[in-house]
Amino acid sequence: MGRQWRCCLFVILFHVLVVSGSVVKHLPGFDGPLPFELETGYVGVGESDDVQLFYYFIKSERNPQDDPLMIWLTGGPACSSICGMLFENGPLAFKGEEYNGSVPTLVKTSFSWTKVASIIYLDSPAGSGYSYARTTRAFESSDTKQMRQIDQFLRKWLTDHLEFVSNPFYVGGDSYSGKVVPGVVQQISRGNGKGITPLINLQGYLLGNPLTDDNFDYNHRIPFAHGMGLISDELYESLQRSCGNDYFNMHPSNAECLNGLRAYDTCVSDIYTEQILLPNCEVDYVMPTRPDGRRELKESRANESSLPPPSCFTYRYFLSAFWANDENVRRALHVKKGIGKWKRCNTVNIPYTYDVASSVPYHLNNSRQGFRSLIYSGDHDLMVPFMATEAWIRDLNFPIVDRWRPWMINDQIAGYTRTYSNKMTFATIKGGGHTADYRPDECGVMFKRWIDGEFL
Known part of the structure; x- marks a missing residue:
């Protein structure tokens, strides 16, 4: 017993x-x-x-x-x-x-x-x-x-x-x-x-x-950008012709396709990719690197002294960091003591295999x-x-x-x-x-x- x-x-x-x-x-x-x-x-x-x-x-x-x-x-x-x-x-x-x-x-x-x-x-x-x-x-x-x-x-x-x-x-x-x-x-x-x-x-x-x-995900960005009027008919037709609708797997020796993709990047580089109608404000994370080595978002340089204006959609992302790192919040949530600084997205610090x-x-x-x-x-x-x-x-x-x-x-x-x-x-x-x-x-x-x- x-x-x-x-x-x-x-x-x-x-x-x-x-x-x-x-x-x-x-x-x-x-x-x-x-x-x-x-x-x-x-x-x-x-x-x-x-x-x-x-x-x-x-x-x-x-x-x-x-x-x-x-x-x-x-x-x-x-x-x-x-x-x-x-x-x-x-x-x-x-x-x-x-x-x-x-x-x-x-x-x-x-x-x-x-x-x-x-x-x-x-x-x-x-x-x-x-x-x-x-x-x-x-x-x-x-x-x-x-x-x-x-x-x-x-x-x-x-x-x-x-x-x-x-x-x-x-x-x-x-x-x-x-x-x-x-x-x-x-x-x-x-x-x-x-x-x-x-x-x-x-x-x-x-x-x-x-x-x-x-x-699927990357190759459809270009026709989407064309449909939304972000790139010209001429550039879209050139990309279709030179890249064969396979922009993601573009061969590095294909100079015409590569130049077209650079022109595409120039057209959309200042677009807020998550909602193209909104202002392109700072974000607080970096998307994973693509297999071709290109990142999907610019790395944020923002900190407490250089926040985007409250009118920016991403402003509350920064508010979340102030809230989640407050000691009173952590105690209320019963977070284990000793856990490091909370980040909304810890994308670059985790050893992760895709x-x-x-x-x-x-x-x-x-x-x-x-x-x-x-x-x-x-x-x-x-x-x-x-x-x-x-x-x-x-x-x-x-x-x-x-x-x-x-x-x-x-x-x-x-x-x-x-x-x-x-x-x-x-x-x-x-x-x-x-x-x-x-x-x-x-x-x-x-x-x-x-x-x-x-x-x-």
Whole structure:
């Protein structure tokens, strides 16, 4: 009997070490108690739990017992899930006011996806947000390593939150997570098939402006730029002729194509690529280097004394750094002491291997497994143009069951959509950019309709 008790005690202690969550009722910057239920904590994954992934969990404000449960994975890779929670689809957002040295102000949003779903916002991989690793080796990550660790995180988290095991489960994300989310879905599905417990009630996934395949994503920037009037007819025709519509894999000896691409770069270099209609203000991160060695965004030189004006869309990115690095905020969120400076996107400091060249095979496999999916695109994003997303969806070769049509909000066109026989819905967000925060109200309506199985 004593031996059995000692064994049970070991299991309990091990469990506490692996999953630690705390309720948060107040946050610095927000006036009054939080009008929703928030839990934060760490879950250990990887060898000997050497990777500690930080999460924010917000219960659905409608009916958490029955509403869907979703995990949200911000792109980057290595951008904090605060991007999703406080910019795109969470119940709080930064007030657009000039920074005065105090904790930035948070206000309640009207568009939160947590009105109809419970969401786990996860800092993944280690080194993003408040997540960390205990060893140098554990700090190393990759696309496929993330997939395995996120699956492990979910099963441990659900073991600690058994009341959500039966809820319909979805995986969501945007931008670079387009390389990871479809693989996470496949990883969960295969784990379920092997009987790994707890079984996850996986129903589908959704992605916004997802990086998917370099040959699709980069090659469609040029026709998109032409369609938007950013390059001339003559340059576009020259690029088509000299590069053969394969601009990404341009051969270095092709001088005409190379010169055309330089002319293209000159035309768009001062465009804000995430939403081409907005001013080109400073950003606080650097996109991953492409295989051809070219970076996608200029490295920011901004600091506290050289912030962009508050009118810039990116201003709240800097507010988030002031907020997330405030000691009172960290204490309120129960962040482990000793974690270094929080960065919105820690892209350049994490040893990361980009080992998924294309996530199209994952999409194809997930479609064959019968999972439903929503793929949406802001139609003014030059970084991952909607044309690129349309192209790889067509390449899946599933029949169209609901042809191209506008989708409406209050008798106004909010975008366009079509549905395929593999339960995949593609939707554009009119006037949208690279992430949902450029049109949060429209994205909130879109999400509610789709997650509730309504006609978009």
